[in-house]
Amino acid sequence: MRVLLTNDDGINAPGIVALAKAISQIADVTIVAPATEMSAVGHAITLSDPLRVSEVQKNGDFFGYAVSGTPADCIKLAHWALLKDQPKPDAIISGINLGSNTGINVIYSGTVSAATEGAILGIPSFAISLTTFVDPDFSYAADFAAGFLPTFLSLKLPKGVFLNINVPAIAGDKIKGVKITRQGMANYEEQYHVREDPYHRKYYWLTGQKVNVESDINIDDGAINAGYISITPIHYNLTFDPLLQELHNLDLDMELARK
Amino acid sequence: MRVLLTNDDGINAPGIVALAKAISQIADVTIVAPATEMSAVGHAITLSDPLRVSEVQKNGDFFGYAVSGTPADCIKLAHWALLKDQPKPDAIISGINLGSNTGINVIYSGTVSAATEGAILGIPSFAISLTTFVDPDFSYAADFAAGFLPTFLSLKLPKGVFLNINVPAIAGDKIKGVKITRQGMANYEEQYHVREDPYHRKYYWLTGQKVNVESDINIDDGAINAGYISITPIHYNLTFDPLLQELHNLDLDMELARK
Numbered sequence: 001m002r003v004l005l006t007n008d009d010g011i012n013a014p015g016i017v018a019l020a021k022a023i024s025q026i027a028d029v030t031i032v033a034p035a036t037e038m039s040a041v042g043h044a045i046t047l048s049d050p051l052r053v054s055e056v057q058k059n060g061d062f063f064g065y066a067v068s069g070t071p072a073d074c075i076k077l078a079h080w081a082l083l084k085d086q087p088k089p090d091a092i093i094s095g096i097n098l099g100s101n102t103g104i105n106v107i108y109s110g111t112v113s114a115a116t117e118g119a120i121l122g123i124p125s126f127a128i129s130l131t132t133f134v135d136p137d138f139s140y141a142a143d144f145a146a147g148f149l150p151t152f153l154s155l156k157l158p159k160g161v162f163l164n165i166n167v168p169a170i171a172g173d174k175i176k177g178v179k180i181t182r183q184g185m186a187n188y189e190e191q192y193h194v195r196e197d198p199y200h201r202k203y204y205w206l207t208g209q210k211v212n213v214e215s216d217i218n219i220d221d222g223a224i225n226a227g228y229i230s231i232t233p234i235h236y237n238l239t240f241d242p243l244l245q246e247l248h249n250l251d252l253d254m255e256l257a258r259k
Numbered sequence: 260m261r262v263l264l265t266n267d268d269g270i271n272a273p274g275i276v277a278l279a280k281a282i283s284q285i286a287d288v289t290i291v292a293p294a295t296e297m298s299a300v301g302h303a304i305t306l307s308d309p310l311r312v313s314e315v316q317k318n319g320d321f322f323g324y325a326v327s328g329t330p331a332d333c334i335k336l337a338h339w340a341l342l343k344d345q346p347k348p349d350a351i352i353s354g355i356n357l358g359s360n361t362g363i364n365v366i367y368s369g370t371v372s373a374a375t376e377g378a379i380l381g382i383p384s385f386a387i388s389l390t391t392f393v394d395p396d397f398s399y400a401a402d403f404a405a406g407f408l409p410t411f412l413s414l415k416l417p418k419g420v421f422l423n424i425n426v427p428a429i430a431g432d433k434i435k436g437v438k439i440t441r442q443g444m445a446n447y448e449e450q451y452h453v454r455e456d457p458y459h460r461k462y463y464w465l466t467g468q469k470v471n472v473e474s475d476i477n478i479d480d481g482a483i484n485a486g487y488i489s490i491t492p493i494h495y496n497l498t499f500d501p502l503l504q505e506l507h508n509l510d511l512d513m514e515l516a517r518k
Contacts, residue, residue: 042302042331043366050454050462072301072367073465081451081463104379107302107372107495108331120363120446151511160444161499180506182498185419187379192340195309203309204340206332231511233502236366239441240420243492247439252410252490 001027003149004089004123006074007097008038008110011056011066015096015130018138020063022146023093030089031056031064032078034071034110039099043113044070051077071114079121091153092118096141097129100166102220102230103184103210112164116236119162124153126162131224132169140175141167144229160237166220166230179223181230186213186221260286262408263348263382265333266356267297267369270315270325274355274389277397279322281405282352289348290315290323291337293330293369298358302372303329310336330373338380350412351377355400356388359425361479361489362443362469371423375495378421383412385421390483391428399434400426403488419496425479425489438482440489445472445480 003023007016011033023029035054052068065082067074071094083089094114101109111127118125130141144167152163164183168175190208197203216222223230262282266275270292282288294313311327324341326333330353342348353373360368370386377384389400403426411422423442427434449467456462475481482489 037307040304040306042300042304042372044301044303045299045367045465047299047465048296050456050464051451052460052462076449076465077451077463080449080467081453104495106497107375108304113301113366116366148511151509155506155509158499158502161502178511180503180511182500182503183496185496190335190339192310192336194340197309201311203311204336205309206304206306206335208339231506233499233506234497235499236363236497237442237444238365238493238495238497240417240492240494241441243417243420244439244441247414247490247492250410250414252407252437252439 002087002089003027003029004078004092005029005031006033006071006094006114008034008041008071008114009098010034010037011064013098014136015098015138018142019093019096019145022142023149026146026149030083032067032074032082033064034074035066035068038070038110040108041070041110042108043072043116045072045076046070053082071110072117075114075117089123091149092123092125093128093145095128096138098136099129099133100131100224101127101129101164102166102224103186104188106164106183106234112234115162115164119160119236122159124157126152126165128165128167130167130169136169140172161233161235164232164234166224168224168227168229170227174227175229176227179217179228179230181218181220181223181232183232184214184219184221186210261346261348262286262288263337263351264288264290265292265330265353265373267293267300267330267373268357269293269296270323272357273395274357274397277401278352278355278404281401282408285405285408289342291326291333291341292323293333294325294327297329297369299367300329300369301367302331302375304331304335305329312341330369331376334373334376348382350408351382351384352387352404354387355397357395358388358392359390359483360386360388360423361425361483362445363447365423365442365493371493374421374423378419378495381418383416385411385424387424387426389426389428395428399431420492420494423491423493425483427483427486427488429486433486434488435486438476438487438489440477440479440482440491442491443473443478443480445469
């Protein structure tokens with residue numbers, strides 16, 4: 001079994017090191033990950049600059065390829081250039097992310113975008129995140145990823161669909177199980193800190209917090225807050241079907257186009 | 260009527276200048292746009308750096324605010340900081356983008372991500388793109404945006420839904436009308452040019468082209484290629500509902516979590 005790993009926290013982040021350790025027990029692992037932290041880059045790809053690749057060693061052994069780009073760049077570059085003469089991986093795993101990727105955050109997540117790229121390429125893919133920024137212990141989430149992998153590969157997900165997994169940052173024996181969830185729709189209440197730099201120029205720094213977080217355990221954040229691992233099936237067809245007919249009926253056609 | 264404009268080609272791009280000219284005939288226009296080109300940034304937001312804002316003049320008049328961030332940053336910053344003491348805009352328009360935002364490109368599009376931010380904030384929003392990179396003439400698309408705006412505001416889109424509009428780059432009198440479409444799912448066949456820099460270091464540059472583009476005029480690219488303006492209703496709930504029950508039935512629950 002061949003597994004390609006990436007993340008958005010960068011190739012030296014402890015989350016991908018823990019994931020690589022667990023997955024390499026059961027599969028041949030190749031790592032192609034951003035050289036530096038690429039959080040909240042969304043589904044960015046690098047068009048206006050070239051990408052650089054360097055080989056990263058850990059403890060004297062080859063560990064993986066560091067790419068001067070985003071998580072989406074890493075998957076594209078691995079597939080179409082770096083590993084193109086090798087057999088396709090059986091799976092792509094992106095993570096383990098430091099911090100949850102739930103609700104509206106999914107659209108900002110570099111971790112999730114890498115799994116999206118995997119799904120676009122028709123390779124079974126999942127993103128996995130640990131829901132804390134403080135004192136992360138990735139070992140349970142890493143073991144869960146490895147334990148889940150055979151089941152995951154038996155799922156035969158439809159084309160263009162992947163899984164977004166979030167593991168609560170609590171002791172393994174406190175985890176209540178797995179919930180299949182929907183992406184939450186809680187909004188952010190944003191705040192910009194307005195400060196002055198040493199040269200008396202104003203700058204703005206984004207902070208913010210989710211408000212009205214759903215407590216329903218069938219929603220990603222609700223499941224996590226109740227102590228469950230959340231697994232959400234995700235796709236990248238963003239069409240809002242329920243509105244198609246209504247808009248058709250408006251007969252916007254010639255009148256508007258010719259105005 | 261108040262309209263907030265942004266784009267991903269940058270505040271000095273001709274597409275947003277043409278849009279501002281057309282929309283200011285019927286509304287008070289405020290522009291908050293990236294200071295520099297931000298194409299293919301996807302739904303990136305800037306967390307690890309501060310944002311800077313500068314006022315941009317054109318022909319001696321105040322034109323708008325240039326932000327050192329992404330299109331999504333522009334909408335967030337406008338809403339939560341720059342314009343927070345003013346009444347909410349009646350609409351947000353993102354564009355006019357140089358080049359189409361159709362099919363899978365929608366997920367990489369900074370232009371579309373700005374409209375997504377508008378929808379998140381509950382403000383009626385649309386993205387508009389002109390489907391060429393060569394000799395763009397934005398005047399028809401700009402007039403279409405202005406002509407469409409009153410109809411658009413009467414639509415009462417559901418929460419979290421916005422429109423993605425693509426205008427074919429052909430003469431206005433050749434445009435056949437408007438089609439309400441779904442997002443295409445044609446894949447890219449990517450290629451990386453592998454080159455050597457002046458210091459003999461290798462670099463990779465992404466190129467690629469869409470393959471198997473749908474000819475169905477109910478799909479975005481199909482409508483455009485047939486000479487129609489394409490309007491796709493888009494949302495940011497990425498849950499793939501059809502799989503929820505099947506995954507529930509797998510009973511992944513305790514067994515996997517406790518492995």
